[in-house]
Amino acid sequence: MGSASKKLSIEDRLLMTLLRLRRGWDLDDLGLLFGVHESSASKIVYTWLQFMWFELKKLEPAMFVSRHVQKEVGLPPAFKPFHNFRVILDTTEVRIEAPEDFREQGNTYNDYKGGNVIMYLIGSTCWGSVSYVSPGFEGSISDVELYRRSGIRDFLEEGDLLLVDRGFRIQEECDEDKVICVHPPFLKNRDKYTPEEEQLKREIAKVTLYNASLTLYNASL
Numbered sequence: 631m632g633s634a635s636k637k638l639s640i641e642d643r644l645l646m647t648l649l650r651l652r653r654g655w656d657l658d659d660l661g662l663l664f665g666v667h668e669s670s671a672s673k674i675v676y677t678w679l680q681f682m683w684f685e686l687k688k689l690e691p692a693m694f695v696s697r698h699v700q701k702e703v704g705l706p707p708a709f710k711p712f713h714n715f716r717v718i719l720d721t722t723e724v725r726i727e728a729p730e731d732f733r734e735q736g737n738t739y740n741d742y743k744g745g746n747v748i749m750y751l752i753g754s755t756c757w758g759s760v761s762y763v764s765p766g767f768e769g770s771i772s773d774v775e776l777y778r779r780s781g782i783r784d785f786l787e788e789g790d791l792l793l794v795d796r797g798f799r800i801q802e803e804c805d806e807d808k809v810i811c812v813h814p815p816f817l818k819n820r821d822k823y824t825p826e827e828e829q830l831k832r833e834i835a836k837v838t839l840y841n842a843s844l845t846l847y848n849a850s851l
Contacts, residue, residue, distance in 0.1 A: 638664060638674070646671060647678040694753065694761045694785045708840040709756045711833045712812065716790035717761060718754045718841055719782075719798060721773060723747035724766070740769035751780040758844025773797045783807055793837060 638646075646664055649655045655663075661671040697716045709715050728746045729735050738746040747769035753762030764780035771779075777800050786792075791810040794800065804811040814834050815827040823831065 638666065643674050643678055647675050647682070650675050651679075690762075691785065694782075695755050696787065697790055700756050705756050706840060708833075708836040712791055712793065712837070714789050714791040714810065715756060716786065716792060716809075717782075718793045718837070719777070720752050720754075720795060721749055721776060722752050723749050723769065734768075737768040737770050743769065745769075749776055751776050751782060753782060754841060754845065756841075758841050774799050774803075778803060793834065 642664060646660050649660060649663075650657070657671045657675070658668045660675075661668040664671065666674075694717070697714050700715065705715065723740065723743055724747060725743075726738060726746050726748055729738060735746065738748070740747045740749070748766040749769050749771055750766055751762070751764035752760060755761045762782055762785070764776070764782065767776055767779065773795075777783075777798060783803070786807055786809050788808040789810070791812060792804065794811060794813045796813055796816065798811070798813060801811055812830075812834070814831055815823055817823060
């Protein structure tokens, strides 16, 4: 790093990184705020991101809260029908510029998202907090393959209940791991759902709405 960046305290370097992450400040604005060149700000943020990743990675087992802890603290009413609940699984993506290499363009392009992306598997607790984030994968990966390669199966315990979207056709993998997979029912070629399926739909909808509202609240803090 340049000499100017060395004058910054550890606290200032951390604050710079958090402003970049949380508020999305441009590097030139950060450099102006902290009195360093844009290139120095870039190096500081890059270094701290690596440091934070290695440190937070150590907390991954504790962050992926067990169903026993969630039960002990207290499941929200919306989750009560789902005994042994462990995690809600979904995907998210980060858009990237189209790679120059033609093969990489195809590998990172996601038809559903309509662009080149990096895909992640995200897990959340009954309290709307993120408990698991997978490594990033090229955007062409399917949801099922993303689940298989995400590493989350290493943390699951026998009897855990997973709530997933219809696109996660992971019943075979869940059977192998002896965990329970719950997703909205499929109508297929029928005219209507059974009473039990209608009830399940309502219960999942309550959980989805509750979890989404908590996630938005947590993000606003």
